[in-house]
Amino acid sequence: MHINWHEDLKSEHWLQKIPRILRRASVQTNVELTPHYLRWCVKSRLKSSVMATLCLGLFLFLCHPAVVPSRPAFDFNRDLESNSPRYVFQSRNLFQPTVFPNGTIQRLPQTVIIGVRKGGTRALLEMLNVHTEVTAAQSEIHFFDCEGNYQKGLQWYSTQMPFSYPNQTTVEKTPAYFTSPKVPERIYNMNSSIRLLLILRDPSERVISDYTQVLHNRMQKHKPFRPVEEILIRDGQINVNYKAIDRSLYYTHMQNWLKYFPLNQIHIVDGDKLIRNPFPEMEKVEKFLRLSPRINSSNFYFNKTKGFYCLRDREKEKCLHESKGRPHPQVDPVVLNKLHAFFTEPNKKFFDLVGRTFDWH
Numbered sequence: 001m002h003i004n005w006h007e008d009l010k011s012e013h014w015l016q017k018i019p020r021i022l023r024r025a026s027v028q029t030n031v032e033l034t035p036h037y038l039r040w041c042v043k044s045r046l047k048s049s050v051m052a053t054l055c056l057g058l059f060l061f062l063c064h065p066a067v068v069p070s071r072p073a074f075d076f077n078r079d080l081e082s083n084s085p086r087y088v089f090q091s092r093n094l095f096q097p098t099v100f101p102n103g104t105i106q107r108l109p110q111t112v113i114i115g116v117r118k119g120g121t122r123a124l125l126e127m128l129n130v131h132t133e134v135t136a137a138q139s140e141i142h143f144f145d146c147e148g149n150y151q152k153g154l155q156w157y158s159t160q161m162p163f164s165y166p167n168q169t170t171v172e173k174t175p176a177y178f179t180s181p182k183v184p185e186r187i188y189n190m191n192s193s194i195r196l197l198l199i200l201r202d203p204s205e206r207v208i209s210d211y212t213q214v215l216h217n218r219m220q221k222h223k224p225f226r227p228v229e230e231i232l233i234r235d236g237q238i239n240v241n242y243k244a245i246d247r248s249l250y251y252t253h254m255q256n257w258l259k260y261f262p263l264n265q266i267h268i269v270d271g272d273k274l275i276r277n278p279f280p281e282m283e284k285v286e287k288f289l290r291l292s293p294r295i296n297s298s299n300f301y302f303n304k305t306k307g308f309y310c311l312r313d314r315e316k317e318k319c320l321h322e323s324k325g326r327p328h329p330q331v332d333p334v335v336l337n338k339l340h341a342f343f344t345e346p347n348k349k350f351f352d353l354v355g356r357t358f359d360w361h
Contacts, residue, residue, distance in 0.1 A: 104163040115178025118209040120271035135164040145180040188260040201271035202360040203248035210244035251350040
């Protein structure tokens, strides 16, 4: 008897041929075959070692194990050892904004007003929001400078943004970003081509304005407060440990931002000019953000009662909150002169750094 196993097993109907082949070999079989299950019950006495070897070979062929990969797949959820290099897998697909039925979307901001505190960030945001192609987050998100918020991730950050249409630019402002060391790198990791707005005032005036805000907050809460001269001066010199002083050292903080962003991605708004004549400054902002020229001089009118400009959007008029534009306390001229002298050298360094001068003391 000759059995051509090679040809039979190559046939696509080889499973159906196995019982017939075994009957030709004088072996009694009881075979149950299904597409996914094959059970053999062989009831016979094998009369030769050749037949035993044949059946064993057939059994091993049918139970051939699956191929095992030469290397196990990498588990991306596994923590790497502390001495192993860490890899960051970045993809734009990791963040997916939600599109709503009316066509609006909550997206990550394309522009961030990064500071500076008491420099006029709220005025800048409100004036920019007059533009029909702009939507602005009204509250300060503190995403990049607050660890608790930053750990919530970009998806959470996007849900703090206003609803906008595809042709609109989303803007967020948090003045504390400018002086926070970790923020430039974090914003860069979110969007390296983002456009940043920085509004600055005379450093000395900004310090006094900073003090004024704290003073009013303490007075409202009936808490004690010290005169500005006692805070500004220590041992006859400017108190460099006063936080308001550090916030006005623009040169120091700007250096950190320029490590990640070129100067052409950061537009500096002159806060002093914005107060005196807002329209020319807003024209520059429009141009920097590549917006259509929609803001015009009729959007601003001077409020004699408040002493600063307010907004007119179509038929609606809006002024900044009463907490803005508070009168500053009188400062001892000697202390004020020391403050101006202290900022002279840092201001010159800043002018050289940004290639631009400002009308500051």
